[in-house]
Structure formats: C-alpha cells, structure tokens
Amino acid sequence: MSVTWNRHHILSLADFTPDEYDTVLQTANSFREVLSRRTKKVPTLQGQVVANLFFESSTRTRSSFELAAKRLSADTLNFAPSTSSLSKGETILDTAKTYLAMGTDIMVIRHREAGVPQAIANEMDRLGVKVGVLNAGDGQHEHPSQALLDLFTITTLLDPEHPHLALLKDKKIAIVGDILHSRVARSNLWSLTASGAEVHLAGPPTLLPQLFADYVGGEERGVSGEGRGTQTIFSPHTPYPTPHTPHPRKLFLHWSLEPALRDADFVMTLRLQKERMTGHLLPSLREYHQQFGITRDRLKLCKPDVKVLHPGPVNRGVEISSDLMDDPRCSLISQQVTSGVAVRMALLYLMGSSKL
Amino acid sequence: MSVTWNRHHILSLADFTPDEYDTVLQTANSFREVLSRRTKKVPTLQGQVVANLFFESSTRTRSSFELAAKRLSADTLNFAPSTSSLSKGETILDTAKTYLAMGTDIMVIRHREAGVPQAIANEMDRLGVKVGVLNAGDGQHEHPSQALLDLFTITTLLDPEHPHLALLKDKKIAIVGDILHSRVARSNLWSLTASGAEVHLAGPPTLLPQLFADYVGGEERGVSGEGRGTQTIFSPHTPYPTPHTPHPRKLFLHWSLEPALRDADFVMTLRLQKERMTGHLLPSLREYHQQFGITRDRLKLCKPDVKVLHPGPVNRGVEISSDLMDDPRCSLISQQVTSGVAVRMALLYLMGSSKL
Amino acid sequence: MSVTWNRHHILSLADFTPDEYDTVLQTANSFREVLSRRTKKVPTLQGQVVANLFFESSTRTRSSFELAAKRLSADTLNFAPSTSSLSKGETILDTAKTYLAMGTDIMVIRHREAGVPQAIANEMDRLGVKVGVLNAGDGQHEHPSQALLDLFTITTLLDPEHPHLALLKDKKIAIVGDILHSRVARSNLWSLTASGAEVHLAGPPTLLPQLFADYVGGEERGVSGEGRGTQTIFSPHTPYPTPHTPHPRKLFLHWSLEPALRDADFVMTLRLQKERMTGHLLPSLREYHQQFGITRDRLKLCKPDVKVLHPGPVNRGVEISSDLMDDPRCSLISQQVTSGVAVRMALLYLMGSSKL
Structure with a gap:
C-alpha cells in the first residue's frame, strides 16, 4: 500500500480534499480485507502507542478505536476521566502533555467541549512534536471518523472494489433529527456535500441549526410543510467555505420529513439526546417519532432500494422503528460499526505513516 | 491437542455430557502445563477478539477471563457498564450486536438478570453468525466456568495426570450456604451430580431452593435436625432432566450442617451475600457462622483428608473460619483461582476451535 | 545487559545501596535508548503478568507502569477499586492472593494507607512465592519509583551517557512545599541524601514533618526567617539510619523559601493537596503561592542554570507559576514523565530478572 498523506492531525472534515477522502476510503478498504482474514492483525504500528483520551466517556467509540489500534499492533492506553488527574485540578493540556511525555504517538481525543482536540493539536505543534491528534468527537462540533465511516459504508455498498467519493455524485441523502446538537451531522455535511450529493436536512425547527436559520429568508421562518421551509443552504450567502469541491455544495433544509425522504437514496437518522426534552426543545419522544421517526411506511417515499444509517x-x-432497524435489507447500522474499525485503522495508519 | 467440540456457546451445564466435561478437563490440564512455563502464552487465538461484556461488574472474574484470553494471544475488549451506551438507552442485544459488528469472536457475558447470555446467544444464532457466547454468571441462574474450575480443581487433586469426571463417582460433596441465590451452586449441581458423586446441600431453610422444597414431602416441611429434613431430591418426581448421565443423580437436602459434612470428601462453601440479611432471610452473620460456618472443629465430621472450596x-x-481458609492442607481456594485461568483458556480454546 | 540485582520487592528507598541506585540508573538509561527507537518494545517480560493493583486510583502513574510493562512485552491486568471485590468485603491481602493465584509475576500496588505494599510483600514471602511487589505509592510513606525517576532525570541531565548517584555529590537541592504529607518527598529524602547532595526542605511549619520538628531545638520552635529555623536534621540524634552511605546525609530544614533556594542546583516543588486547606493547615492557595510558589523571580536566588521538578x-x-512550568529551559516536568517510563521498565526488568 503506497499512499500520500500529509495531514498530521484529523480534527475536522471542513478542509478535507477529495483526494484525502479517496485515500481514506481506499486504505480502509484494504484493511477491510485484513479484517476478513482469520488473523486480523498487521504489524504496522508495532511498538507505537495510541492513547485514547476520552474526557467524555464512550464505550462504543473507545472500543472501536482500541480495537483498530490493537489490530495495527499498537499498544493502547485508556484514559478514564473519573479516575483521572482532572479531578486533582490538572488542566486538559497538561494531561495531554503528560501522555505526550510518556511516549504517545497518536492521541484520540473526545471531549464535551468543542475545540479541545484542536487546542491539544495546536499545543503539540507549538511544542514541535510529531504526535498526531484525532478528534473522536468534540462537543457539538465534529466527529470526523464517524462521518468517514458513514461515507465508507455507503461507498463500499455502491462499489465494493473501489469505494470513492464521486460515487455519491447526485445521490440524494436525507439527514433526519437533531441536526442542531449533532457533531455527527456536522462532519457528515462536509463529506457528503463534498461528494456532489444532494444533502437534505429534516428536523423540528428547534433542532435545526441557528446558523442555517439565518440564511432562511425571514418570511419563511416558522413555516413548515412541503415546499415551504425547504431552502438551499449553500447559497452565495453561505458562511461555509467550499474549498476543494469541484462543484457547489448542495444542501437543503426541511422542517418536515416528507420532502427530505422523497426519492432519497440514503437516510441518516441521528440519535436523539433525551435530555433535549427537559430543555423544552421537544414535546415528547412519541410525538417526535410520529413526526420524524423513520418507519417502513415512510421509506416508501424514498428510492426502492433506500438504505438507512444511524x-x-x-x-x-x-x-x-424497531423492525426497520433489524431489517438487513435496509438497515446499514451493523455495517457502520464494522466500517468503523476499518476506517479507524486507516486513519491511525495514515497518521502513523505521515510521521515518516 | 486434537479434540472434538461441537458446542458453540457455553451457557449452562444442564445438558453437558460426560464427554464434554472430560474434554474440558483434559484441555484445561494441557493449559495448566503451559501456565507452569516461564513464557505462559500460546498463539492459539492470535488476531481473534474476546469481548468481556460485564454488565454486572466483577474485577476477579473479568481479570481471569482477560488473562486467559491474553495467554491465548487474543485481543481483549472490556465493556464497563458505568461508562456504557446502556445509560444512553441502548438495549443489551444492541450492545452485543455492536460488539459483534466490530469483529468480536467470543463474547464473555455477565449480567444480573438470568437468561441474558442465552438471549444474546439466541440472537447470534438467529443472525447466523459464528460468535460464541460464554455465560460468566447470569443472575441466580448459572456460572458454568466457576463450576468447571471447581471440577477441575477437585479432579486434578485426585489425578493430576488425567483429570476426568468419573473420578468423583461415589465421593461425598457438601455444598453449604445460600444455595437459593447461588448461580455457582446451580452450575455445580449439574456437574457434580453428573459425575456420580453424592451431593449434599446444607443451609438455612430460607436460603434453600423453593424448587427443592416442593419435592420435600409436606409432612417434612419445617423440620430440621439430623435425619429429618434430609431428602433425596432427584426422585422420580424430579423436575430436572437427567440426560447424558450414566447413573441417577444423587442429591440430598439438609437443614442443618452435620449430616452434610459427615464423611464428606469435599466441602464447598458459598459466598453469603450480606444484602440477604436486610431481606430478613438471615438473623445475623454471627449466628450464620455458628450454624453453617466451616471451622476446623466441624471438619472433624468429614473424611480425614477433606478439602474445602469457596x-x-x-x-x-x-x-x-479465617485460619482454615489460610491452611493449604485443607483449603483449595487458591487452587480454584489458578484453575480458573486454565479452565477459561480451555473454554475459549474449545469455543474458538469449534468455529473451524 | 548484565546486572546483579537481589532485591525481590521495591517498597522503600530507606535501605537502597549506592550500587542499587546506580544499577537502576544504568538500566533505565539503556531503556531510554530503546524508547528512542521507532519500535519501542523489547521481549524481556513476554508471557509474564504485571498486575496494577491501584486501590487508590491514579491514571497518570497507572498508565506509566502499564506502558512500561507493555514495552517489556508483559501482559497487564488493571485492578479498579470501584468495581472490585473490596466492596464485597474481601480483604486486601485476599485480593492480592487472588491475583497471585491467577499467575501474576509482579504486583504494582498503590494504596492510601502506608504499609500496604509491605504487608502484601510480607505475605508473598510467607507463602514462599516468587512474586515481586512494587510500591507505587502508599499513604504518606513512600513512592520509590517517583524518587528514582527524579534521580534519573537529574543525573541524565548531568551525564547523559553514564548517569550515576555520585553526580549529585555536593549539589544543592531544595524540596519545597507540603513535605509532611508527601510520600514523594519521603522517598526523595533517601535517594538524594544518599547521593551526597545537600537537601534543603522548605515549607510552612504546619506542612513540615513532626519527626523533624522533634529534632529542632526547643528554643528554635516557631521561629522563621532566614538562618533561624534552618536546622541540620541528620544530626547525631537523627532517627534515620544511614546505612550504605559513604558520607553523612546532609538535610536542612527551613520555614521560609529563600535560604532553601539560595544557590540551589535543583528545586523540587511538591503537589499541594487542596484538601489540606480544609484542615486549616494552610490559609489560602494565594497566600501559599506568595510564600512558597516558585516563580521566575525567586529562581534568581538559585544557580543560573537551576532546574525545577514537580x-x-x-x-x-x-x-x-504557569510560565515557568512551560519553560523548557528550566522545567524538567516533561522529562520526569518520560523518565518515568524508562525507570519503571528498569524496575520491572530488574525485579523480573531477580527471579531467575
């Protein structure tokens, strides 16, 4: 495997180039082959240390990174916030520098505050050290490895031999739910719009980004229903830069589900944080499900072979709905988890090799 | 080592055959040899993933499984309930499926509810995947690896070169304490009665199984003292199936300690959950010790070379009593822990090889 | 690497010989070379088990030991107190014996009570087993690996090729802060005075050891200020044994900072436990910093190339002060963390090879 990779840290997808997406996808695909063997390990990162600094705990994502690191033969260190020096008053940067000084090669960082991985990466660069920082989810900002595994899941479905970004061109992808608070959505917006896909966001107005609302014409505010409330977000007014994309980013906003689902090729549902309800952003889970829950019936609006992600x-x-989630003909949820290990192996591998 | 093993999951000992017991014992004995070397590892499960899903936490048992897996060169993942997706509302089956999708080969599962490992195994089978599920303790149901390590501890004592089930034939084994709530006792009942040993249960009536009480003649209820209150449990009325045993299972119930201890070859004491007292099932720890605590004095009722397990x-x-616990001439407690690693290596090995 | 090492446990530095210090320093230096390679592992402890029994939790120290063990290719087990059998009433010695019975080769033990590692080591010796016990911090007693990494950090600075104890002869080293409650200080007192350095302790009287106060002449009690309150501790009355030192231990006590800093070559600051304030031992953090905080200004009293440790x-x-901590020209804090891994590799290696 011979690839070019010049990105030391993976913090955000905002400035990922199509080449970078394709390199990640192709590298992950080669690791997918490794994972199908009986002995699923490669010696790539032997003797290197991957530290999982999960200031916000997450068994699922931490296990995925840990397994990816172990399958590259790296040694792993897990940082558990409850038993940490943080309770003793140490700053986050000092914790990171401690792991640096121990000999960590790659830091995988999750934190409930947006910007923490970036701040740690800045500090590593300032110190002139070769440690790579990978954002495993920061506040409501980004979760790049999740968006990349979503991309890998979709593109390998479209071309198992040669997954690449351009496969999504002109596909219609709906993202449904709590877009406002979702770092997953935020990272996916970058990758999916970069691909040339049409991305349609649907959710209750209280759970759609203020940022976007500012770009919805005033007279449209508060409307819902088909057609109205549907906006092209990346307009000339868009606050988002669109570097590296060979075409304009296509992003649409809906305050009801139906226009987002119509003829969609893929539907990404987002996790609903139940604590949003206490903040009066949601009436009830039942009402949410009635309005934005994905059911077999609602999928009839989509393309016949539509796939659902979460x-x-x-x-x-x-x-x-529970039956839909368990239906392997339309749910990609298990594949997403499987893709996660391959994509994280790819990211650790690329970051590790960028050090050479 | 060439063995035949067709059991995909290890959930219960209720239907273990004598051949299966003997295969486990012989396999564990060969790993015991490995563990006596300076380098205690074998490459058997290299590249495979053993996930310890301990929904109920247990450092001791988790460490034993983790070490067994590492000595087989497997990669291990530990799931800690407090930091898990469960607090985010994910179902147990979905958690298991997530670990499946990550590439887990064997799941070791502990849960405070009986039946959870079985439910997960059923789901894996329904999905048609090759993942093995090992019950590491489910509620008050079973704890097969504990009973197997008890069996290994006893049989290697009787024949270090060739431990096998039939060595226990006609031995007298007393199990003392809170039988009612003990998954350890429940698994041991299957293995020990399958061996042809005479198994004698002794404990306060409040801590003996209702199931058994139903098979005690009505006129005997409430009696205690030697002779009375002693019942053959596996009668023609027994609710237990006795498949695979070449002889009737011999199980006796006592509401006092003495008849269980008389001429016993082995005494298994069970851990007393202190929280039973708040449920008014026990008067006090002191009184429990006076009635059912194992002391040097009481062991005089047993065979001269009686051994105690816990x-x-x-x-x-x-x-x-504390002095008895520390006396290597009669306490097998340390050997049980040591046996645990060898037996768990054997179980993981057999489950792993059943996949081929 | 051929070394002689006869110490089975590492519990205290009180009776360390100069030869032992030098063996640790030279062994750590050879591992420092390993750690500078891309592949930072050696197969020294392959197949052996290092159990980190941290009854008192500490992510930092536990990660350092875990990484040291992994780089020696040992398998590691981590014991987390919150999920442990201790909550089920098991004694500490029984927990240790459980890990012994599982096959642990080296136990790294931290506990909030002084003497626990020693008690476990005694029990291992009584049982006649070959397990080594390493004290990773016990109450306010000792933290030998921290003092050894401090020593390694200083001596490799003075002679990177050949760090050894005698390099510190006649150097002036100030230890500042809460000496009374510091196991780090206590271990450093042994190593630094053994080297022939002049060790000067400075802190508020409430945070200096009673033991020393007893050896301050009565008329001096309560005095502060330069000159007065400065005492030679290791006098003919000293309660400390001075075995193995080729020269008298030189230890001085100061109730103000300035005399300790004057012409110092190294300044060790100690962590201030904020909970001391609730015990009325300290007026406020701000006042503490004014009196005993190390700042760039105060360092002007020291040698021009003074280094600070923490x-x-x-x-x-x-x-x-924050700026001083981040100044690589005078702060050795990062090097201390890096030294920690090399020194702990050395200690585990030496303990492991003493078993042969």
Whole structure:
C-alpha cells in the first residue's frame, strides 16, 4: 500500500480534499480485507502507542478505536476521566502533555467541549512534536471518523472494489433529527456535500441549526410543510467555505420529513439526546417519532432500494422503528460499526505513516 | 491437542455430557502445563477478539477471563457498564450486536438478570453468525466456568495426570450456604451430580431452593435436625432432566450442617451475600457462622483428608473460619483461582476451535 | 545487559545501596535508548503478568507502569477499586492472593494507607512465592519509583551517557512545599541524601514533618526567617539510619523559601493537596503561592542554570507559576514523565530478572 498523506492531525472534515477522502476510503478498504482474514492483525504500528483520551466517556467509540489500534499492533492506553488527574485540578493540556511525555504517538481525543482536540493539536505543534491528534468527537462540533465511516459504508455498498467519493455524485441523502446538537451531522455535511450529493436536512425547527436559520429568508421562518421551509443552504450567502469541491455544495433544509425522504437514496437518522426534552426543545419522544421517526411506511417515499444509517446507540422506536432497524435489507447500522474499525485503522495508519 | 467440540456457546451445564466435561478437563490440564512455563502464552487465538461484556461488574472474574484470553494471544475488549451506551438507552442485544459488528469472536457475558447470555446467544444464532457466547454468571441462574474450575480443581487433586469426571463417582460433596441465590451452586449441581458423586446441600431453610422444597414431602416441611429434613431430591418426581448421565443423580437436602459434612470428601462453601440479611432471610452473620460456618472443629465430621472450596470473595469468619481458609492442607481456594485461568483458556480454546 | 540485582520487592528507598541506585540508573538509561527507537518494545517480560493493583486510583502513574510493562512485552491486568471485590468485603491481602493465584509475576500496588505494599510483600514471602511487589505509592510513606525517576532525570541531565548517584555529590537541592504529607518527598529524602547532595526542605511549619520538628531545638520552635529555623536534621540524634552511605546525609530544614533556594542546583516543588486547606493547615492557595510558589523571580536566588521538578499533576499558579512550568529551559516536568517510563521498565526488568 503506497499512499500520500500529509495531514498530521484529523480534527475536522471542513478542509478535507477529495483526494484525502479517496485515500481514506481506499486504505480502509484494504484493511477491510485484513479484517476478513482469520488473523486480523498487521504489524504496522508495532511498538507505537495510541492513547485514547476520552474526557467524555464512550464505550462504543473507545472500543472501536482500541480495537483498530490493537489490530495495527499498537499498544493502547485508556484514559478514564473519573479516575483521572482532572479531578486533582490538572488542566486538559497538561494531561495531554503528560501522555505526550510518556511516549504517545497518536492521541484520540473526545471531549464535551468543542475545540479541545484542536487546542491539544495546536499545543503539540507549538511544542514541535510529531504526535498526531484525532478528534473522536468534540462537543457539538465534529466527529470526523464517524462521518468517514458513514461515507465508507455507503461507498463500499455502491462499489465494493473501489469505494470513492464521486460515487455519491447526485445521490440524494436525507439527514433526519437533531441536526442542531449533532457533531455527527456536522462532519457528515462536509463529506457528503463534498461528494456532489444532494444533502437534505429534516428536523423540528428547534433542532435545526441557528446558523442555517439565518440564511432562511425571514418570511419563511416558522413555516413548515412541503415546499415551504425547504431552502438551499449553500447559497452565495453561505458562511461555509467550499474549498476543494469541484462543484457547489448542495444542501437543503426541511422542517418536515416528507420532502427530505422523497426519492432519497440514503437516510441518516441521528440519535436523539433525551435530555433535549427537559430543555423544552421537544414535546415528547412519541410525538417526535410520529413526526420524524423513520418507519417502513415512510421509506416508501424514498428510492426502492433506500438504505438507512444511524450512528448509534439507537433509541428503538424513537428515531427509527424497531423492525426497520433489524431489517438487513435496509438497515446499514451493523455495517457502520464494522466500517468503523476499518476506517479507524486507516486513519491511525495514515497518521502513523505521515510521521515518516 | 486434537479434540472434538461441537458446542458453540457455553451457557449452562444442564445438558453437558460426560464427554464434554472430560474434554474440558483434559484441555484445561494441557493449559495448566503451559501456565507452569516461564513464557505462559500460546498463539492459539492470535488476531481473534474476546469481548468481556460485564454488565454486572466483577474485577476477579473479568481479570481471569482477560488473562486467559491474553495467554491465548487474543485481543481483549472490556465493556464497563458505568461508562456504557446502556445509560444512553441502548438495549443489551444492541450492545452485543455492536460488539459483534466490530469483529468480536467470543463474547464473555455477565449480567444480573438470568437468561441474558442465552438471549444474546439466541440472537447470534438467529443472525447466523459464528460468535460464541460464554455465560460468566447470569443472575441466580448459572456460572458454568466457576463450576468447571471447581471440577477441575477437585479432579486434578485426585489425578493430576488425567483429570476426568468419573473420578468423583461415589465421593461425598457438601455444598453449604445460600444455595437459593447461588448461580455457582446451580452450575455445580449439574456437574457434580453428573459425575456420580453424592451431593449434599446444607443451609438455612430460607436460603434453600423453593424448587427443592416442593419435592420435600409436606409432612417434612419445617423440620430440621439430623435425619429429618434430609431428602433425596432427584426422585422420580424430579423436575430436572437427567440426560447424558450414566447413573441417577444423587442429591440430598439438609437443614442443618452435620449430616452434610459427615464423611464428606469435599466441602464447598458459598459466598453469603450480606444484602440477604436486610431481606430478613438471615438473623445475623454471627449466628450464620455458628450454624453453617466451616471451622476446623466441624471438619472433624468429614473424611480425614477433606478439602474445602469457596468461589470467592470470602467473608472471612462468616462462611469459613479465617485460619482454615489460610491452611493449604485443607483449603483449595487458591487452587480454584489458578484453575480458573486454565479452565477459561480451555473454554475459549474449545469455543474458538469449534468455529473451524 | 548484565546486572546483579537481589532485591525481590521495591517498597522503600530507606535501605537502597549506592550500587542499587546506580544499577537502576544504568538500566533505565539503556531503556531510554530503546524508547528512542521507532519500535519501542523489547521481549524481556513476554508471557509474564504485571498486575496494577491501584486501590487508590491514579491514571497518570497507572498508565506509566502499564506502558512500561507493555514495552517489556508483559501482559497487564488493571485492578479498579470501584468495581472490585473490596466492596464485597474481601480483604486486601485476599485480593492480592487472588491475583497471585491467577499467575501474576509482579504486583504494582498503590494504596492510601502506608504499609500496604509491605504487608502484601510480607505475605508473598510467607507463602514462599516468587512474586515481586512494587510500591507505587502508599499513604504518606513512600513512592520509590517517583524518587528514582527524579534521580534519573537529574543525573541524565548531568551525564547523559553514564548517569550515576555520585553526580549529585555536593549539589544543592531544595524540596519545597507540603513535605509532611508527601510520600514523594519521603522517598526523595533517601535517594538524594544518599547521593551526597545537600537537601534543603522548605515549607510552612504546619506542612513540615513532626519527626523533624522533634529534632529542632526547643528554643528554635516557631521561629522563621532566614538562618533561624534552618536546622541540620541528620544530626547525631537523627532517627534515620544511614546505612550504605559513604558520607553523612546532609538535610536542612527551613520555614521560609529563600535560604532553601539560595544557590540551589535543583528545586523540587511538591503537589499541594487542596484538601489540606480544609484542615486549616494552610490559609489560602494565594497566600501559599506568595510564600512558597516558585516563580521566575525567586529562581534568581538559585544557580543560573537551576532546574525545577514537580511530580505532577501541577496546580498551575500555586506550587509554580504557569510560565515557568512551560519553560523548557528550566522545567524538567516533561522529562520526569518520560523518565518515568524508562525507570519503571528498569524496575520491572530488574525485579523480573531477580527471579531467575
């Protein structure tokens, strides 16, 4: 495997180039082959240390990174916030520098505050050290490895031999739910719009980004229903830069589900944080499910072979009906988890090799 | 090592055959040899993933499985309930399927509810995947690896070169304490009665199984003292199936300690859950110790070379007197822990090889 | 690497010989070379088990030991107190014996009570087993690996090729802060005075050891200020044995900072436990910093090339000013963490080879 990779840290997909997406996809695909063997290990990162600094705990994502690192033969260190020096008053940067000084090669960082991985990466660069920082989810900002595994899941479905970004061109992808608070959605917006896909966001107005609302014409505010409330977000006014994309980003906003689903090739549902309800952003889970829950019936609006994704963990019967989630003909949820290990192996591998 | 093993999951000992017991014992004995070397590892499960899904936490048992897996060169993942997706509303089956999708080969599962490992195994079978499920303790149901390590501890004592089930034929084994709530006792009942041993249960009536009480003649209810209250449990009325045993299972119930201990070859004490007292099932720890605690004096009723077992952790001075616990001439408690690693290596090995 | 090492356990530095210090330093230096390679592993402890029994939790120290063990290719087990059998009433010795019975070769033990590692080591010796016990911090007693990494950090600075104890002869080393409650200080007192360095302790009288106060002449009690309150501790009355030192231990006590800093070659600041304030031993963090905080200005009293150490985690702006901590020209804090891995590899290696 001979690839070019010049990105030291993976913090955001905002400035990922099509070449970078394709390199990740192709590298992950070669690791997918490794994972299908009986002995699923390669010696790539032997003797290197991957530290999982999960200031916000997450068994699922931490296990995925840990397994990816172990299958590359790296040694792993897990940082558990409850038993950490943080309770002793140490700053986050000092914790990161401690792991640096121990000999960590790659830091995988999750934190409930947006920007923490970036701040740690900046500090590593300032110190002139070769440690790579990977954002495993920061506040409501980004979760790049999740968006990349979503991309890998979709593109390998479209071309198992040669997954690449351009396969999504002109596909219609709906993202449904709590877009406002979702770092998963935010990263997916970058990758999916970069591909040339049409991305349609649907959710209750209270759970759609303010940022976008500002670009919805005033007279449209508060409307819902088909047609109205449907906006092209990446307009000339768009606050988003569109570097590296060979075509304009196509992003649409809907305050009801139906226009997003119509003729969609893929539907991504987002996890609903139940604590949003206490903030009066949602009436009830039942009402949410009635308006935005994905059911077999509603999927009839989509393309016949539509596939559904969810980053997990799923609230069954809320974001998606239980029978649909378990139906392997339309649910890609298990494949997403499997893709996660391959994509994270690819990211660790690329970051590790960028050090050479 | 060439063995035949067709059992995909290890969930219960209820239908274990004598051949299966003997295969486990012989396999564990060969790993015991590995563990006596300076380099205690074999490459058997290299590249495979053993996930310890301990929904109910247990450092002791989890460490034993983790070490067994590492000595087979498997990669291990630990699932910690407090930091898990469960607190985010994910179902147990969905958690298991997530670990499946990550590439787990064997799941070791502990849960406070009986039947959870079985439910997960059923789901894996329904999905048609090759993942093995090992029950590491489910509610008050079963704890097969504990009973198998008890069996290995006893049979290697009787024949270090060739431990096998039939060595226990006609031995007298007393199990003392809180039988009612003990998954350890429940698994041991299957293995020990299958061996042809005479198994004698002794405990306060409040801590003996209702199931058995139903098979005690009505006129005997409430009696205690020697002779009376002693019942053959596996009668023609027995609710237990006795498949695969070449002889009737011999199980006796006592509401006092003495008849269980008389001429016993082995005494298994069970851990007393202190929370039983708040449920008014026990008067006090002191009184329990007076009635059912194992002491040097009481062991005089047993065979001269009687050995005592306890699954741990021990409440010193409650289930067993402190001096007895530390006496290597009669306590097998340390050997049980050592056996645990060898037996769990054997179980993981057999489950792993059944996949071929 | 051919070394002689006869110490089975590493519990205290009180009776370390100069030869032992030098063996640790030279062994650590050879591992420092390993750690500078791309592949930072050696197969020394392959197949052996290092159990980190951290009854008192510490992510930093536990990660350092875990990484040291992994780089020696050992398998590691981590014991987490919150999920442990201790909550089920098991004694500490029984927990240790459980890990022994599982096949642990080296136990790394931290506990909030002084003497626990020693008690476990005694029990292992009584049982006649070959397990080594390493004290990773016990109450306010000792933390030998921290003192050894401090020693390694200083001596490799003085002679990177050949770090050895005698390099510190006649150097002046100030230890500042809460000496009374510091196991780090206590271990450093042994190593630094053994080297022939002049060791000067400075802190508020409430945070200096009673033991020393007893050896301050009565008329001096309560005095502070330069000159007065400065005492030679290791006098003919000293309660400390001085075995193995080729020269008298030189230890001085100061109730103010200045005399300790004057012409110092090294300044070790100690972590201030904030909970001391609730015990009315300290007026406020701000006042502490004014009196005993290390700042660039105060360092002008020291030798021009003075270096500052801190065992971490640091309360920035309390024990040391933030800018000083981040200044690589005078702060050795990062090197201490790096040294920690090399020194712990050396200790595990030496303990492991002493078993042969």
